[in-house]
Amino acid sequence: MHSMSKFRRSEIYSLLHYTGYISVLLGIVMLVPIIVAFIYHEPHYVLPFIYSSITSLVFGVVLYKCFSSGSEISLKVAMLFSTLIWLIGSAIGALPFYLSGDLSYLNSYFEAMSGFTTTGFSMYSNLDTVSYTMDFWKGFMQWLGGIGIIVMALTVLSSSNVSIMRLYSAEGRDERLVPSIKHTTRIILYIYLAYTAVSILLFIVAGMPIFDSIFYAFTALSTGGFAMQNASIGYYHSIWIEIVAMIIMIMGATNFALHYTVLKGNWKEYFKDIETRVSWPLIILGTIIGTIFLFNTSVYGHDMLISLRYSIFQVVSALTTTGLQTATPSDITSQWEGLGIFILTLLMIVGAGACSTGGGIKWIRIGILIKGMWWEIKSLILPESAVISKKIHHINDVKIDTKLLKITGLFVFSYLVIYFVSVIIVLFYYPNVSQTLFEVASALSNVGLGSGLITATSPFVVKIVFIIDFWIGRLEIWPILLLVALLIQNSIRK
Template sequence: MRTNDLPIVLRDVGLLALVVGAMAVGSFPVAVVFGEGYALGPLGATALASLGVWALLYLPFRRAPEAQLKHGLVAAAVGWLVVATLGALPLWLVSIGPGSGVLPYTDPASAFFESVSGFTGTGLTMALRPDLLPRTLQWWRSFTEWVGGMGVIVLMITLIAGPGMTAANLYFAEAHGEKIHPSVISTVRTMWWIFLLYTFLAIAGLWGAGMPLWDAVNHGMTGIATGGFSIWPDGIGHYHSVAIEIVVILAMLLGAISFVVHYHVLQHGPRVLSSDVQTRALLLLTAGGALLVGGMQLGRAPMGTAFREGTFQFASALTCTGFQTVPLDGWSDIAKLVLTVGMVIGGAAGSTAGGIKVMRFLFLVRGASWQLKRLARSPDALIPLRIGHQALPELTAYRRISEAGVLAMLWMAFLFMGVLLVGWFVPGFRLADLLFEVASAQGNVGLSVGITNPGMPLLAKLVLCFNMWVGRLEIIPVLMLFRSLVSRRI
């Protein structure tokens, strides 16, 4: 990385560190209300550490030139690692401190894993008994997913945006490809209002369906953020409630629909949902996958139970949320493969969900059909690519298909690399289980067949952290970071 690029990147990474400090200060009331005074010190230390990183990185370089997109990509890749490291501090410091009991985060690697999982909105966890965690740490886990679902950079732009930073380049660097308004700052503020509204509705819906208020707050936050952390070891299955499962499915779908669509729905009504090609595809994929997985469970459960379990688990996989109502280690390899495909596709572009995104999947599928149609016609024939009601000219179609194809290829390459490494470090699991677990990590989902646990080797934890990080940033920022480290230029 060239010396004139480094100050720009460090300055913006320093700004990102303030987000964790603000989160720690905002969590003080939780520790006070629940009488967990021992958590105040770790939260305060986290706030001070975040302030220290800001002072070290931002203040010396605050007059650096404005960031271009290439700087934003590298800053996003580095910044998310810094944020995850700072976010691990409350988990680790509370665990090693007095008065908190035996907790799963005394190992710094486990605390870092949990923080990466939270901020990337994944939901894989080191806490086998999250119900035994202090309320402050239950809140912190949910809070990291809630903030991470929207994006750390989005929150930073909302709180701090001003002279000396190029909001647009940082916004797009965090894998946000759509704007509601011409201004990025106006866009992120509108996104937060929508996100806050839907969070409140999710919490109210779960509480009204019979979930206790504390549980509803945590699951409402992680559900709408398509994160999936639960405060119970058996997840949503703990409640044995059809009503709660229906509300959770609705919250997961809301989180997986583009914010641009939500904005137009709030302005023009629900008919917008049927007119948006990506939302239609998401809902059709959910229905089709639920029927397929439910049908596969007919041999092991009554019809009603089979389709109830299949619908919930596939909706959780496709929306990249990760809530579970039943253990998955006893499911057939074919059922796990269908869930894996859902996790790879993911939710809509412009949503809180992960995966390669429904729109890219549509371009790959429609692009294959379009190419076959072109081969069957005269070479001089002009055949537009139709996505919904939109007809794309040939050059635009080629560009969109190639972009989707390249990202899908890279996504699969990192997926299989993760499968090989995790299989090496954690031997004894079938290929279907390894593929499922790594796809869950890289798709930022959180469904698990039992591979993820506190006793995993350190290298296996780091591999899954890498896959979660790569998946959340949609690969390109990470490749830009590697390129800058190897070639010493951005």
């Protein structure tokens, strides 16, 4: 019997083998921005992507060929793999930013981790001057990260069903659209591709230029939030573009299993699902509170409709964990201060749907906790002999036992501990409490809504805290805790 901290040689080989596979895939996709560099006459960026691609391919092929995956991988190894691959993938994805001379390596790594984890904070000091090639790479990273690097790899990976299932689960997904995990990943990819095409067309129809439409389709559907301009979506001053963006953000934040159910014709499920019944009341309530706040403070000229327009966009962006903005970072700090920034912070912490491209605690967990509190209240009011039906509707009727309630509560507790530890560290460097609470929530929930706190000139420690928060938020805590437990056990044994 091997202890938790011990790995068999075959398990380590499997971990390195799959790491090589992902590196090869990244090396291939890094060739795509070269096409953009030629189209927009930006030859300066061709070699950085070629060198980055070659580095990734060589690294990947060596690992893939030298280490075989002879046996099925355990869930422990799958979780460790999913934990490490985001670190390695970001190190590879950072190379074009660094080799082109655009950013330092730390800032490049920050940019890549922000991209792949679909967060959206950027180290570029002026987004208006970023090249088309780099904009495409940023958007493409978020698009890849939205579906999940591992999930995309599983659509073509030749491996045992058990290994595929464990790799799928390790990336924070636990819902099957069909019995086969491989078939499930392919359905997710097909839905994602179809929605991407529809999103591009909708932006074009709304009046956005073609390249911008592709970029914002990538970053809105992936709930990523990278922007091409300092003013983000607000740059276009178009209510139609804002409406399209909100629709796409909600699509991206919605559970893929729910999308699949609706696309099969069972649209009534959407309205019955617990995630719908959590998300839409929050959107409506958040919008109402935000509108009243902006109207009363005369932020936008004491105009109710303009206040509504700004409120609903920021609320949807926060709850879907996208991070696109029509209110600029300076607006957030100066005009939304107080109740406005507080509401957005809470919505970012709540987060998006499970098995979606979004982050945060997730709607289903919030729904389970609310139901759990209600069941507890009922048990205190009703006679002891009363039988309380403890179930929720999520695609199907799901019974909620004490164990699931406990796991959900532990997840939320762990999330909040990590959140407040991060806040305390950042407060050593930035004393503005509300701004720090806002931006750390944005980082940990992979949102990217900014108030101007984190920039290219931020202290080293703050950047590292944010990078770690991006990483933890994307992996939904448990794989990270496993890695920490393994490291602690090993250090104790030594």
